[in-house]
Amino acid sequence: MITGLDHVQLAxxxxSEDALRAYYAGILGLTEIPKPAALAARGGCWFETGPAQLHLGIEHDFRPARKAHPGLRVTGLDALAARLTAAGxxxxxxxxxxxxxxxxxxDPVGNRLEFVEFATGPPSEIPRF
Known part of the structure; x- marks a missing residue:
């Protein structure tokens, strides 16, 4: 039985790790977490916020995700939009x-991201689609 979502991985x-760190940690404020030693040699970087993790793995024939994307819950959506705009x-x-x-x-390598703020009430009270 599935009990939750552990992480999302993007390629x-x-x-590109320095640009990813500047974006995900510097602009978005996620915390970088160490990759397990067996995976660290593959490159990439991992981040977390609360119980959710976002993994970025290196792909040599990389193509950014243009339709598929993580939906990230936020507070202060307008401030985040302004921060992203200021960063280009x-x-x-x-x-x-x-x-x-x-x-x-x-993100800096072209992966699509969605940022969501619930307009009224907690997420449990918002209709799911």
């Missing part, structure tokens, strides 16, 4: 889901 090109990242607002404010952006 990244070789030698795209911010595309979308109001297609009632009860949620959200926008899409891209």
């Amino acid at each position: 990244a090109p070789p030698d 990242a795209p911010v595309t607002w979308d109001d297609a889901i009632p009860g949620r404010r959200r926008f899409f952006s891209e």
